[in-house]
Amino acid sequence: MNSLSGAGASRLEGKVVLVTGGGTGLGxxxxxxxxxxxxxxxxxxHTSDDGAREAADQARELGVRCEVRALDVRNQHEVSDAVDWTVxxxxxxxxxxxxxxxMPEHPFLEITAEQWDDVMRTDLTGAFYAxxxxxxxxxxxxxxxxxxIASRLGQVGWPGVAHYASAKAGSIALMKSISREFGQRGIRANAVSPGVMNTDMGRTVMEGEIGRKRMAELPLGRFAEPEEVADAVVFLLSDESALFLGQTLCPNAGGLMP
Incomplete structure (x- = not known):
């Protein structure tokens, strides 16, 4: 029994959620x-051991169970073992x-086969394995x-990150395919496609001239906080989203209105 109280505190009570890349940033x-x-x-x-264990301690303080395991999502056997461990x-x-x-940055003509494969295996193939x-x-x-977790860049494409944008676009198609194949059997798959967030990764974009240009595109007038995007994820995990299959939620401050 957990000790949570307040609005929304029981939306996922009794459920177990596996989160990959949960040690930093949006995760x-x-x-x-x-x-x-x-x-x-x-x-x-994968590499953020200290961050993962701190996050787990904070989760436990909220009255739930949280266990931690290292995982390289590029390795199918490790992913399968992580699911077995969860159960x-x-x-x-x-x-x-x-x-x-x-999300490494490389000019399109300079992306090597190894760089392309690493981004695809991490950002798309890992989601397939899991x-x-x-x-x-x-x-x-x-x-x-x-x-x-997709990205606005997977919906519009972007110079310098063709491998990342392609992988995120693939993750959107992946969840649609899963929903069409397994929806009638109780599996819902959806995506959250944020814009720039106030995370370590996002701050590299927010700072400087590029950030000012991106800010000017946002009707809301500010970038997202990762906690706001996480709320969209919780909604899709909860029973409140029972009618959502194959959908992409876009908490991007209005930067893209699909």
């Missing part, structure tokens, strides 16, 4: 948002947030929700 905000909503969290990370630890799996990702491993478990449990 960390998602972990804490799930915890505030009453959900238990299986938190995986062995918590007894079930109700939600999956495919958040792990990288979804493929999680869906049978969710089906056994009567259903579940998968949320892919």
């Amino acid at each position: 960390r905000s998602v972990v804490l948002a799930v915890a505030r909503a009453g959900g238990d969290v299986a938190l995986t990370y 062995a630890t918590f007894g079930r799996l109700d939600g999956l947030v495919n958040n792990a990702g990288v 979804s493929q491993a999680a869906i049978p478990v969710m089906l056994d449990g009567g259903g579940g929700s998968i949320v892919n």
